Amino acid sequence: DFVQLPHGENTLVGDQGVMLSGGQKARVNMARALYHDADIYLLDDPLSAVDTKVSKHLFDKSIKYYLRDKICILVTHQIQFLQDATKIIVLDNVSYINEIYVFI
Numbered sequence: 391d392f393v394q395l396p397h398g399e400n401t402l403v404g405d406q407g408v409m410l411s412g413g414q415k416a417r418v419n420m421a422r423a424l425y426h427d428a429d430i431y432l433l434d435d436p437l438s439a440v441d442t443k444v445s446k447h448l449f450d451k452s453i454k455y456y457l458r459d460k461i462c463i464l465v466t467h468q469i470q471f472l473q474d475a476t477k478i479i480v481l482d483n484v485s486y487i488n489e490i491y492v493f494i
Contacts, residue, residue, distance in 0.1 A: 412439035420452050430461040437468060446470075
């Protein structure tokens with residue numbers, strides 16, 4: 391995405407600069423979170439604004455690779471990402487439904 395911006399990674403974005411799409415905002419937010427190098431990450435549907443190919447790439451590189459040694463709580467509606475979870479908690483209308491342990 392930086393290649394597409396007029397000044398690369400130094401491009402001003404937002405009200406006084408270039409406007410970003412929803413998918414671009416999602417990628418910037420993910421990158422900002424990773425730069426903090428925290429021990430615990432709470433990701434609230436971070437891949438919902440990007441297409442399937444990009445979401446798989448972001449999940450594989452960001453969540454599975456960069457966060458592999460971190461505690462990562464991922465809230466998602468995209469069930470394809472659940473196969474890599476160590477624990478799944480299912481909620482329906484904010485009611486607790488089920489807890490599933492997955493041993494990988």
